[in-house]
Amino acid sequence: MRYIEMHAHMVSRTTDDYERMALTGCVAVSEPAFWAGWDRSTPEGFEDYFRQLTEFEPKRAQQYHIQHYTWLCLNPKEGDDRKLATEVVKRIPKYLDRPGVLGIGEIGVNRITLNEIETFKDHVQLAVDHNQMILIHTPHLEDKYKGTKIIVDNLLKFQKLDPSRVLVDHAEEHTIDMILSNGFHTGLTLYPNTKVSAQRAVDLVEMYGTERICVASACDWGPSVPVALPYFMMEMRRRKHPESLIDTMVYRNPAAFLEQSPKFMLPGEAQPAAVPAAK
Numbered sequence: 001m002r003y004i005e006m007h008a009h010m011v012s013r014t015t016d017d018y019e020r021m022a023l024t025g026c027v028a029v030s031e032p033a034f035w036a037g038w039d040r041s042t043p044e045g046f047e048d049y050f051r052q053l054t055e056f057e058p059k060r061a062q063q064y065h066i067q068h069y070t071w072l073c074l075n076p077k078e079g080d081d082r083k084l085a086t087e088v089v090k091r092i093p094k095y096l097d098r099p100g101v102l103g104i105g106e107i108g109v110n111r112i113t114l115n116e117i118e119t120f121k122d123h124v125q126l127a128v129d130h131n132q133m134i135l136i137h138t139p140h141l142e143d144k145y146k147g148t149k150i151i152v153d154n155l156l157k158f159q160k161l162d163p164s165r166v167l168v169d170h171a172e173e174h175t176i177d178m179i180l181s182n183g184f185h186t187g188l189t190l191y192p193n194t195k196v197s198a199q200r201a202v203d204l205v206e207m208y209g210t211e212r213i214c215v216a217s218a219c220d221w222g223p224s225v226p227v228a229l230p231y232f233m234m235e236m237r238r239r240k241h242p243e244s245l246i247d248t249m250v251y252r253n254p255a256a257f258l259e260q261s262p263k264f265m266l267p268g269e270a271q272p273a274a275v276p277a278a279k
């Protein structure tokens with residue numbers, strides 16, 4: 001079965017991972033900009049990363065017939081450095097017209113400092129000014145509820161922002177309702193030991209339905225599984241959910257969200273037209 005991986009940091013994965021994803025049905029990945037595991041020292045370091053995301057990574061994905069889309073920002077963790085953040089935000093617009101760029105993300109808060117919140121708001125304003133979609137990271141720490149609430153409250157202050165063009169990711173049982181009830185899309189990100197498991201994600205789908213909910217691996221340089229979606233699909237089947245419902249969760253819902261960007265094309269549409277048979 002085909003699937004779209006909504007949240008994968010492929011720059012930190014090997015080509016073997018692309019191969020496993022392709023073999024398990026992945027047809028497109030959406031890769032948000034994130035923290036590299038170490039702090040970058042200059043705005044130029046971010047520009048090099050944006051070039052990696054928009055030039056090198058799509059070519060690597062293409063070798064496995066996987067479409068590659070990306071989101072640009074200075075991540076929540078480094079957002080605490082206001083001087084650096086202000087400079088990087090100024091440099092983002094020149095990359096927004098590149099083919100696979102869908103919007104601004106993953107922005108949000110990490111330790112919920114005042115500086116992080118200011119940087120978050122700068123990014124939202126950037127998205128509004130340039131009519132970009134937004135992908136949002138919510139903190140994984142004990143303050144997930146507080147962080148998600150601050151993010152949602154701040155988003156609602158932007159009157160020109162259309163909530164249906166924003167996905168608030170890393171939702172859990174205690175945050176999903178405030179995200180969905182305010183009109184945003186949400187994401188359940190699957191992790192091997194900590195955070196949301198495939199079982200918990202299926203529980204959430206059974207409780208909240210499928211509307212505006214996506215599932216993703218959120219794989220990065222830490223312990224994570226780039227083929228987490230097939231495990232989610234297997235758990236859905238074990239509980240006897242129909243294939244059409246699984247398709248909605250792993251393909252139709254991500255496509256419906258991403259298609260709001262004119263740059264996203266369903267994998268079938270992006271292929272060159274078939275050569276007609278000779279007469």
Ligand SMILES: [Zn+2]
Pocket residue numbers: 007009032034106137218
């Ligand atoms: Zn991420």
